[in-house]
Amino acid sequence: MKTILMAMALAAGLASPVMAQDAPRLCGGSDYNLPVPDDEPADHRQFTVQPLVYVEGHKTPGVYGIDIDLVVDESGQVVCASPKTLDGTDTAQRRTLYRQVAGWRYTPFLIDGRAARVMVMERTEEEVRPARHVAMPTAALSRISVRLSFPGNTAVIRGDGTAEFAAIDITTGKTIRNRYAIDPGEFAAFVERLRGADAWSLAPNYVRSLPDDMGMNEIRIDIGGQVKTIVWRHADLAGMPGAMITAIEEGRRVARFDDWQRSIIPMPSIPVPPQIEPTVPVRQSDPPIPAPQPSPAPARTPGR
Structure with missing residues (x-):
């Protein structure tokens, strides 16, 4: 990076x-x-x-x-x-x-x-x-779910230990879906990390653009029916707090996102499916940043 x-x-x-x-x-x-x-x-x-x-x-x-x-x-x-x-x-x-x-x-x-x-x-x-703190709701773990959407693939993880992963097969254009189990204890720790990142207080979007960007990323947190959605692209360039970036990375780990991508997606470049377009309006007032082709950024550590 x-x-x-x-x-x-x-x-x-x-x-x-x-x-x-x-x-x-x-x-x-x-x-x-x-x-x-x-x-x-x-x-x-x-x-x-x-x-x-x-x-x-x-x-x-x-x-x-x-x-x-x-x-x-x-x-x-x-x-x-x-x-x-x-x-x-x-x-x-x-x-x-x-x-x-x-x-x-x-x-x-x-x-x-x-x-x-x-x-x-x-x-x-x-x-x-954020200028002011908004308390994150509480609910029984079984009534909490988090959806993580990235260009071409989406994971939904729940406090009851169930999870789903969906991705577009680049060779056929069809959506591949997998249902699997996650560790409820890891999910609970992830929710607390979101709480520690003050997720409910954060802005609805953190967006900056680079040439050839593929699409938006989105996290949708549902706590007993109360929902918080954050859309981002190049979160570090858009000022998303490091604690939230780290929390999102933890969510990917809990969902075994990278494992699923390696197992069912044959190519690194995935088209953006219409079903995961961001649900929060995104401000596009910032001009695109001139840049060479981006490459994967190193892992972000807390506080960086």
Whole structure:
């Protein structure tokens, strides 16, 4: 995902945001000729990366997330930094981050066994949180169900341990359906994760567009007849809170989504079936983001 976003920023011709006065200098020129280590920056961090937080109703970015090119010297100190965003919005949160970069420290990166000056890229996520809390309803586990819909396939999982998976067979165009059992205990834990993510307080959609997008994703949570539906596309670029992204990933695991996809879907590119079009109107005011072809993003960890 980091590589994709950097390519997107370069393709769009976006300059680095103006750095705060006490931030490190901008990288440029020969800095980009430095070696790029094979190991991940996260393995060398001596600091914690937290998402930048915005509140609904206040100034927020048009596209969320910041990539920062860094030169780190042989001692692990930051020499220069060049943040890149896809929208160029200047926010107080971003200015604070740019000032903090000067204090980031790493254990030395090794090239051919020796500490070296290197170029790395860090990703800082951004998320928008609800302005007010809406309590998530409660009900007996047997009266709770969750439907997860993605382009071409849908899973419904229930607190009574029953589940259904439906997908389009690319070779025939027919819908394949499977009924199976899930662990009610895992489902209960998943529901509590949704509660912890404050799902009922979240916006009805988190949508940003890339070229050749296939369709929307949707989660529909039914608790004793009270329903919450959230539609998303590129949730991290649209500011969906990391806790909700992680909860959705947990729902996929409980539903054994990936196992079913591997077993009955012969190709990775699936047409969008009309029966899982989003049920919540989606704002389309944001222009599409110029970008190269997207590739699968790495797993999102809580708080990222």
